[in-house]
Amino acid sequence: MTGQTTPFRNKTTIVPTPYGPQQTEPGTKEPGDVGEQESPFLVPSAYPSPAQIVPQGHGIVYIPAPQTSQTLPSAAPPGDVRGNPVLIIDPAVSTPVSSPTIQAIVYLTTTGPGSWTVPANWTNTNKIECIGAGGGGAGKNSGSNKGGSGGGGGGYSKVTNLTLAPGSVNYAVGIGGAGGISTGVAGGDTWFNGLTLAASSVGAKGGSPGTAGSTGGAGGQSASGISGVYSGGKGGTTTITNMQSGGGGGGSAGLSGSGARGGDSEAQTTPSGGGGGGGGGGGSSGGSSFITSNGAAGGNNSSGAGGGAGAVASKSAAGTGTAGGGGGGGSGAVYENGANGGPGVEFDSSHGSGGGGGGSGMDGHTTTNTAGNGGLYGGGGGGVDRFSANNGGNGAQGIIVITYYHY
Helix, strand or coil, X not given: CCCCCCCCCCCCEEECCCCCCCCCCCCCCCCCCCCCCCCCCCCHHHCCCCXXXXXXXXXXXXXXXXXXXXXXXXXXXXXXXXXXXXXXXXXXXXCCCCCCCEEEEEEECCCEEXXXXXXXXXXXXXEEEEECCCCCCCCCEHHHCECECCCCCCCEEEEEXXXXXXXXXXXXXXXXXXCCCCECCCCCCEEECCCCCCCCCEEECCCCCCEECCCCCCCCCHHHCECEEECCCCCCCCCCCCCCCCCCCCCCCECXXXXXXXXXXXXXXXXXXXXXXXXXXXXXXXXXXXXXXXXXXXXXXXXXXXXXXXXXXXXXXXXXXXXXXXXXXXXXXXXXXXXXXXXXXXXXXXXXXXXXXXXXXECCCCCCCCXXXXXXXXXXXXXXXXXXXXXXXXXXXXXXXXXXXXX
């Protein structure tokens, strides 16, 4: 035989063609060869160019070009003299045939710190998204005839292709800020893969609380998060004397953009309507109640829908937000309560960035009015009017969404 053969065990496996035996000269068979026929072992780097390498599972199938000569030339690829190919599978140089395509989604919604076990089929084709919790709305400021401002919405952060070792990782889901009298409570931060926000791989800031007779709470800022993408919406304000109704809560940031601002309490009359809650990620701002006894409408979501209608004095209640829209503001007569923000729907039909709660209206004597709560996830709570003895609306909790692809 004129061709050169080189033993290459523990790297390649030669599978004889089904069309006939290998045509080789005697003396090349070594222990462990496949079948009864003698088969040469050739180093893959010696293969000539007229060949095709085709991915096959976790190996590589090497298909040499047909040989027309009756003898194998020097450095010829393995193949019989009839031109039938021999398949060589070389796991040592193999790569997967394609990227993983089976999607898995995990929602982490239990608030507070926790631990998540990395699944056995985890791959580096993934994304982890976080939404911070919404801030709580504020109550009255009787001394200056001002209502409470709305809480800010949570921010949104995302990281992709995160490498995780087998075992468990630490995380925390932000707790929604409670509404208060003079001031609400800040929304908690949400993060993944770390004991703190600063030490994590990805994390989103919670919204700041509303304050009585003041500017609304700031939304969770993307610049303050880890791998921050969008900021939450600011709560509606009640800064001017005789702004007596409540401001709307800010919407949460999400996949489609920043959270929208809650509507201000601009009515300086009695009775007066409350501000509408801001829409969730990429939505529109809540309406402001300017010299009217009707409540303002909540802002829409990123698709231009979902905002709750403002209450109409003595006629109809404020509408609850849907699909991430903000809640409507309460009116100044009979229907004073602000409505809740709508839960977001970007991830699926029940998970996404929430709208802000609507602020309560004021009729000048009722002390039981309530503001709307922020929508899941991350919506800020609305503020209450200056006559109400109730706390502002509650901010909504945060969420972590883990999406990965496996084989």
